[in-house]
Amino acid sequence: MNTTRTASGLPFMKMHGLGNDFVVIDAREGDDPVTPALARALGDRHRGVGFDQLAVIRPAQSADFTLDFWNSDGSRAGACGNATRCVSDYMMRQLGQDHVTLVTERGALSALRRTDGLVSVNMGAPILEPSQIPILPGTDPQHLPLGGDPVAVGMGNPHCVFFVEDAEAVEVAMQGPVIEHDPLFPERTNVEFASLIGPDHLRMRVWERGTGITLACGSGTCATAVAANLRGLTGKRVLVDVDGGQLEIDWREDGVWMTGPTAHVFDATLTPEFLAAL
Numbered sequence: 159m160n161t162t163r164t165a166s167g168l169p170f171m172k173m174h175g176l177g178n179d180f181v182v183i184d185a186r187e188g189d190d191p192v193t194p195a196l197a198r199a200l201g202d203r204h205r206g207v208g209f210d211q212l213a214v215i216r217p218a219q220s221a222d223f224t225l226d227f228w229n230s231d232g233s234r235a236g237a238c239g240n241a242t243r244c245v246s247d248y249m250m251r252q253l254g255q256d257h258v259t260l261v262t263e264r265g266a267l268s269a270l271r272r273t274d275g276l277v278s279v280n281m282g283a284p285i286l287e288p289s290q291i292p293i294l295p296g297t298d299p300q301h302l303p304l305g306g307d308p309v310a311v312g313m314g315n316p317h318c319v320f321f322v323e324d325a326e327a328v329e330v331a332m333q334g335p336v337i338e339h340d341p342l343f344p345e346r347t348n349v350e351f352a353s354l355i356g357p358d359h360l361r362m363r364v365w366e367r368g369t370g371i372t373l374a375c376g377s378g379t380c381a382t383a384v385a386a387n388l389r390g391l392t393g394k395r396v397l398v399d400v401d402g403g404q405l406e407i408d409w410r411e412d413g414v415w416m417t418g419p420t421a422h423v424f425d426a427t428l429t430p431e432f433l434a435a436l
């Protein structure tokens with residue numbers, strides 16, 4: 159379903175990975191129709207469609223496609239692991255391939271379908287250089303809640319990972335927005351609360367920048383796995399339990415691979431009336 163805005167409306171797809179849900183617009187033919195106002199209106203779960211992220215497929219010069227991400231507050235995101243897996247699955251089916259290459263704001267990525275049907279994406283190397291992580295240099299996180307000892311990891315978007323005794327006990331809706339908007343993070347941040355529940359097995363709850371609590375955050379699980387390894391809690395291959403299910407993370411030489419299920423739920427069209435009201 160190649161979609162462009164026409165007099166009869168704007169076609170879109172609804173997808174999710176572990177309940178992290180997406181509206182996907184295939185804009186490979188035609189202009190990119192998305193503006194911050196459209197993202198906010200579409201993201202309204204009462205008056206629009208509702209999504210955690212909006213993903214826009216565009217053409218690419220040296221890859222199968224380009225993928226852009228928007229949050230439901232109308233802000234852009236440099237990475238979205240679960241939307242990358244969902245859209246890669248759609249593109250693999252459409253192109254009759256078992257792997258695809260794509261370009262995101264962070265650079266070139268690749269994805270493949272495993273023989274068990276799950277979709278893996280290589281999210282690239284984590285950004286660990288303090289100078290390259292969007293944290294104000296020279297600042298001290300001691301004022302942050304939960305002991306002030308998080309790990310900052312960039313996955314093309316910013317993540318701040320807190321290891322706690324019991325992730326279930328954290329008041330994510332209270333702590334998340336305070337940390338997201340802390341002046342330490344000039345670009346705001348996604349916030350993860352994680353605890354070790356077994357050897358190489360983590361539980362993670364997330365507050366996403368620009369969206370809020372979601373059932374899963376792919377880049378957040380990658381950041382959490384990297385942080386857990388750096389803290390000496392786990393090896394480089396871990397299972398991460400999120401509210402919506404489980405993701406496999408494997409931090410390899412060539413990047414952080416994330417694997418899990420994808421779902422394409424329905425295709426529909428935004429009406430001209432909806433678009434005219436923006």
Ligand SMILES: N[C@H](CCC[C@H](N)C(=O)O)C(=O)O
Pocket residue numbers: 178210211229234235236237238239240241315316348366367368369372374375376377378
């Ligand atoms: N759900 C996404 C992450 C969205 C990140 C976004 N909230 C940001 O502003 O960086 C994922 O699967 O990786």
